Amino acid sequence: MNLKLQGSKYWRCLTVTFFVFSCHFAIAQRQNTLWYDKPAAHFEEALVLGNGKIGATVFGGVLSDQIFLNDATLWSGEPVDNKALPDVSNHIPEIREALNKEDYRLADKLNKNIQGKFSQSFAPLGTMTIAFKQQGDYQNYLRELDISKATATVSYDLDNVHYTREYFVSHPDKAMVIKFSANKKAALNFTVSFKSLLKYSSSALNNTLQVNGYAPYHVTPDYWRDAQPVRFDENRGTRFSAYFKVQNQGGQVNTSDSTLSVSNADEVVLYVSTATSFNGFDKDPAKNGLNNRTLAKKQLEDAAKKSHRALKERHLKDYHSFFKRVILSLDQKPVPDMPTDERLKSYTKGADDKNLEVLYFQYGRYLLISSSRTPGVPANLQGIWNPYVRPPWSSNYTMNINAEENYWMAESGNLPEMHLPFLTFIGNLAKTGKNTAKNFYGISRGWAAAHNSDIWAMSNPAGDYGKGETMWANWNMGGTWVVSHLWDHYAYTGDKAFLKGYAYPLMKGAAMFCLDWLVKDKQGYLITSPSTSPENSYITNGGYKGATLYGSTADLAMIRECFTQTIKAAEELNIDVTFRDSVKKALDKLYPYQVGKEGNLQEWYHDWKDADPKHRHQTHLYGLYPAHQITPLKTPRLAEAAKKTLETRGDNTTGWSKGWRINLWARLNDGNHAYKMFRELLNYVEPDGAKNINYTGGGGTYPNLLDAHPPFQIDGNFGGAAGVLEMLLQSDGENIYLLPALPDSWQTGYVSGICARGGFELNMYWENGKLLSAEVLSKNGKECQLHYNGKSITLNIKKGNRIKVTADLEKVKL
Ligand code: FUC
Numbered sequence: 001m002n003l004k005l006q007g008s009k010y011w012r013c014l015t016v017t018f019f020v021f022s023c024h025f026a027i028a029q030r031q032n033t034l035w036y037d038k039p040a041a042h043f044e045e046a047l048v049l050g051n052g053k054i055g056a057t058v059f060g061g062v063l064s065d066q067i068f069l070n071d072a073t074l075w076s077g078e079p080v081d082n083k084a085l086p087d088v089s090n091h092i093p094e095i096r097e098a099l100n101k102e103d104y105r106l107a108d109k110l111n112k113n114i115q116g117k118f119s120q121s122f123a124p125l126g127t128m129t130i131a132f133k134q135q136g137d138y139q140n141y142l143r144e145l146d147i148s149k150a151t152a153t154v155s156y157d158l159d160n161v162h163y164t165r166e167y168f169v170s171h172p173d174k175a176m177v178i179k180f181s182a183n184k185k186a187a188l189n190f191t192v193s194f195k196s197l198l199k200y201s202s203s204a205l206n207n208t209l210q211v212n213g214y215a216p217y218h219v220t221p222d223y224w225r226d227a228q229p230v231r232f233d234e235n236r237g238t239r240f241s242a243y244f245k246v247q248n249q250g251g252q253v254n255t256s257d258s259t260l261s262v263s264n265a266d267e268v269v270l271y272v273s274t275a276t277s278f279n280g281f282d283k284d285p286a287k288n289g290l291n292n293r294t295l296a297k298k299q300l301e302d303a304a305k306k307s308h309r310a311l312k313e314r315h316l317k318d319y320h321s322f323f324k325r326v327i328l329s330l331d332q333k334p335v336p337d338m339p340t341d342e343r344l345k346s347y348t349k350g351a352d353d354k355n356l357e358v359l360y361f362q363y364g365r366y367l368l369i370s371s372s373r374t375p376g377v378p379a380n381l382q383g384i385w386n387p388y389v390r391p392p393w394s395s396n397y398t399m400n401i402n403a404e405e406n407y408w409m410a411e412s413g414n415l416p417e418m419h420l421p422f423l424t425f426i427g428n429l430a431k432t433g434k435n436t437a438k439n440f441y442g443i444s445r446g447w448a449a450a451h452n453s454d455i456w457a458m459s460n461p462a463g464d465y466g467k468g469e470t471m472w473a474n475w476n477m478g479g480t481w482v483v484s485h486l487w488d489h490y491a492y493t494g495d496k497a498f499l500k501g502y503a504y505p506l507m508k509g510a511a512m513f514c515l516d517w518l519v520k521d522k523q524g525y526l527i528t529s530p531s532t533s534p535e536n537s538y539i540t541n542g543g544y545k546g547a548t549l550y551g552s553t554a555d556l557a558m559i560r561e562c563f564t565q566t567i568k569a570a571e572e573l574n575i576d577v578t579f580r581d582s583v584k585k586a587l588d589k590l591y592p593y594q595v596g597k598e599g600n601l602q603e604w605y606h607d608w609k610d611a612d613p614k615h616r617h618q619t620h621l622y623g624l625y626p627a628h629q630i631t632p633l634k635t636p637r638l639a640e641a642a643k644k645t646l647e648t649r650g651d652n653t654t655g656w657s658k659g660w661r662i663n664l665w666a667r668l669n670d671g672n673h674a675y676k677m678f679r680e681l682l683n684y685v686e687p688d689g690a691k692n693i694n695y696t697g698g699g700g701t702y703p704n705l706l707d708a709h710p711p712f713q714i715d716g717n718f719g720g721a722a723g724v725l726e727m728l729l730q731s732d733g734e735n736i737y738l739l740p741a742l743p744d745s746w747q748t749g750y751v752s753g754i755c756a757r758g759g760f761e762l763n764m765y766w767e768n769g770k771l772l773s774a775e776v777l778s779k780n781g782k783e784c785q786l787h788y789n790g791k792s793i794t795l796n797i798k799k800g801n802r803i804k805v806t807a808d809l810e811k812v813k814l
Pocket of ligand 1 (some may be wrong): 381393398402472535616654656695709713
């Protein structure tokens with residue numbers, strides 16, 4: 001058998017491997033680079049860097065460089081004040097009563113009582129300006145970001161001198177490092193200064209500029225009217241420090257209270273460290289905070305003690321340990337020799353550029369490594385890159401899709417460590433969520449969370465105490481949804497200690513809330529009441545347009561998933577038999593999915609019309625993706641209905657929604673439609689400085705490859721990267737499907753290091769749209785079914801071992 005294989009496909013496969021590898025290294029540099037021939041004029045053109053805490057947005061100007069600085073832990077606000085939570089659960093029975101009587105207008109009105117305050121906002125730390133003394137025209141300008149090194153560079157010629165700047169933000173050394181050099185001695189002349197929209201003061205000593213300030217204790221969301229939306233009090237809110245130090249070779253450094261000036265230097269290294277007083281979601285950052293000054297000072301001094309070479313080596317070693325785990329190759333053609341914005345424009349017009357698709361995918365992984373490494377502080381709507389005091393949607397954690405979408409590729413893209421900030425945040429949410437469950441829903445077991453959250457793990461439904469529209473403000477399945485991430489982390493890693501000691505109690509708490517929240521409908525099924533379906537409205541048969549109903553499909557899908565996973569977790573841990581049984585009983589009685597008269601998957605309990613059939617949200621398809629309740633194989637009727645729903649929704653939507661739809665089409669095994677939407681996610685969008693907010697369409701990609709909702713919102717980047725993985729590999733814990741939605745455009749390719757549930761890591765080679773071979777590494781020794789092209793085999797690989805199979809799923813020697 002082996003001989004036969006060597007003569008044909010297996011041999012070809014080795015050749016392809018060799019070819020792919022050699023080409024990979026040859027094109028790796030360009031493949032992984034975003035580059036531009038001019039400085040950025042807008043945020044959406046600038047290059048983002050980060051170490052999971054410090055975020056830097058580099059504009060790369062020649063006469064004056066501008067760098068927006070962020071710290072993931074700098075938010076407006078203070079810990080949730082449980083005593084200030086309204087006690088409004090007494091309204092629940094009357095809402096239920098109105099719904100029982102099918103009085104939806106009244107139910108909508110009463111549901112507004114179940115609202116509390118808004119979340120707080122992610123704050124901009126400030127802007128560092130580097131003003132250069134050179135004047136005149138420059139040539140040969142190049143600004144690039146190499147995502148395989150997490151390093152940006154700017155270079156140009158001016159007055160016959162070649163200038164270079166190199167920027168990175170080091171995780172191990174907790175500092176941003178910028179190196180300035182020139183090919184002529186004494187050519188470096190510049191001044192470093194800092195400004196912030198927050199309250200601050202600065203001073204300088206010994207080549208070091210020290211900035212200390214504080215964030216507002218309150219910021220009202222950008223979409224909400226308020227006479228005093230930004231409120232500062234010097235005794236309240238999170239304190240921050242930003243320290244800057246220059247080390248020069250040659251020349252000299254002069255300081256003023258707000259500047260560092262370098263004159264006639266040969267080479268300069270600028271170190272930037274930031275710290276805040278944030279000391280956990282439940283500690284007052286003003287009274288009980290960390291000492292931001294000491295922290296920023298120590299980080300700065302520790303970094304500055306190391307040589308630039310050592311800092312760079314440590315940065316690369318750390319970054320490579322994550323980034324290099326996954327390789328994707330879709331094309332052997334050279335990367336077009338065009339600036340990235342031009343490439344994106346030409347791609348939008350229809351050019352074939354698979355290397356851009358790979359770059360976009362790997363950029364998603366780059367962004368997650370760069371924005372998500374702070375325990376309890378996940379990547380927010382803008383990752384960690386936000387210059388506004390009132391950013392779009394507060395740059396918060398929006399729980400009805402966006403916060404989760406940020407993490408869809410963490411496990412499948414082999415970055416489980418980057419999932420941890422979100423997973424640890426869930427523990428905080430469960431704590432405030434206990435009071436939310438009690439005060440808003442009258443439930444004393446378990447916990448609940450709603451539509452919006454923030455660094456303080458706010459869990460109450462937003463809406464400014466009854467002024468918000470029920471269609472977005474009243475959704476309360478945030479806790480139910482997020483716990484699926486805990487199970488997924490276990491499903492991918494097999495980390496039983498994590499499941500037992502951390503995840504299961506949180507999952508159980510979310511399930512308990514649901515058990516007590518469910519009520520019987522008139523047919524005896526269990527449903528939620530009141531309920532909504534994220535941000536969409538229905539039109540009843542009587543013509544009422546509203547949002548409050550009983551038994552939305554989305555609610556029930558999430559509860560179904562939460563129950564199923566909680567039962568599995570309890571079984572896996574061999575605990576909680578009685579509780580497990582109570583969950584099983586409830587699971588069996590949940591109101592099932594319904595197919596409407598148009599053949600669609602019903603969003604509402606009744607077969608009502610959608611007020612907006614093209615709506616960007618499609619949460620009733622949760623069971624298709626991210627969950628595994630609906631599949632073309634196991635539930636063909638429902639899969640067909642989900643397809644009909646997607647067709648009705650259409651493809652023109654916002655960035656994050658396109659990201660989701662790529663995954664949904666991939667789960668329907670329609671690789672070509674998934675790919676069509678992926679291409680549309682990469683539609684060039686003009687930089688807009690967050691001025692253009694489009695709810696109905698226009699999603700795409702800015703020149704710096706950040707996602708355009710519009711405005712910039714990072715979830716589309718992560719959803720899009722997850723979609724690429726979902727086209728190549730799908731897994732549900734028991735089954736692994738190879739190339740389940742391979743688009744016709746990706747005829748030949750290679751991928752390595754991507755992950756499947758059950759603790760597997762896979763490499764695959766394919767040619768002419770067909771699998772050549774796959775290698776499967778088992779990290780846990782778990783049994784699993786492997787499927788390709790109608791064939792299946794049972795995997796029984798010992799822990800730590802690897803097997804190789806052909807397209808016929810026959811094993812071959814490695
Ligand atoms: C929800 C979405 C919007 C946006 C915002 C952050 O309100 O409906 O499209 O993503 O969250």
